[in-house]
Amino acid sequence: MAEENNYFELVAKTFKGLENVLSNELIELGAKDVTILNRAVSFKGDKAMMYKANLWLRTALTIIKPIHVFKSKNEVELYKGISQIDWSEYMDVSDTLSISTVVSSEYFNHSQFVALKSKDAIVDQFRNKFGKRPSIDTENPTILLNIHLIDDDCVVSLDSSGESLHRRGYRLNSTIAPLNEVLAAGMILISGWNGQSNFIDPMCGSGTLPIEAALIAYNIPPGIFRKGFGFEKWKDFDKDLFESIYNDDSSSKDFVNQIIGSDLSAGAIRIATENAKNAFLTNKITLKVMPFEDLLPLETKSLIIMNPPYGERMKKINLNEFYQTIGNCLKKNFPGHESWILCGNKEAIESIGLHPSKKQTLFNGAIECKYQRFTMYEGSIKQNKLIKSEKK
């Protein structure tokens, strides 16, 4: 693939619904030609940008570097296309390989078959050139390849992240239904919160939202706790460049407000406390056992973000009552505040009895969820409208 001024194409993959926030993150990082795709954002950058993107992006799952594009309608064309790449540019015989595939094509029925044929083309090239072949390691490969085959368009990419970027490295333990870290960061960025007020998650489970909020508030890179990235095993890895990016803490921020996570379950708070400690955030987050119903406002404004249970383990009637209680508590105790709620149960969220002032669809794993903002007006909405029209 063409490289101009050491700039090359990169693609950051994400969850559906997070493309906009990911694109904003990339623009802020200084990426060029940022373009929103479906569950991904493409951009251009140099090696430093690729390293920064892996370390800093909060809403990317993986960052891939396309290295070859070709047409393929059958296994012969696939084998030929993969063979056109000089693989010794990217790996040695001693490297280990894993191939992930995304296939949506009338010409190929099985993604496993595409992976197998591609692997054959690569190992045959090494065997013919060097008399030896690299081995396959699906667990912990040194080189992770990504093959994207849509219709007859095949894109071969190197995965620069390795293990998915949602694996920050701070969460060693989790409660029953933890949020994916990338989704949690995306929820906070969608709300527009970046430390300007207090942050409260009153059903924090394993603490994902408060921890991601603290990383945002203090501007700590989410990748700082990871053991490593895929690009560190590449032949062109520039250790000095990466170390200078990794050790640069010039953009860290001060934060004067509070971040609070609470939960009904003492076990959840124990796990959240452990996770916060792993992220070196013990003194930056307050975690406590408390039922949501007892939550009261702080002296200064707070944003409340929460991910209540969706009812898999609750009776329907209880669930609707539970969401009704959430709505009542918010209305009664938090006038003048905003709350964002992620819920995968349409009927339950309607029981909340508040009108959403913003909403969008997000996916929590396979569960389609509504992510909604509720604005608890001081006084009734009717009164507020009257005040506004009088001001005009």
Ligand SMILES: C[S@@+](CC[C@H](N)C(=O)[O-])C[C@H]1O[C@@H](n2cnc3c(N)ncnc32)[C@H](O)[C@@H]1O
């Ligand atoms: C879906 S989980 C939250 C998961 C969390 N976001 C995470 O990443 O681990 C819902 C949480 O709500 C808590 N919960 C349920 N009812 C509650 C209540 N009345 N007050 C406070 N927490 C409650 C549960 O203990 C559970 O940890």
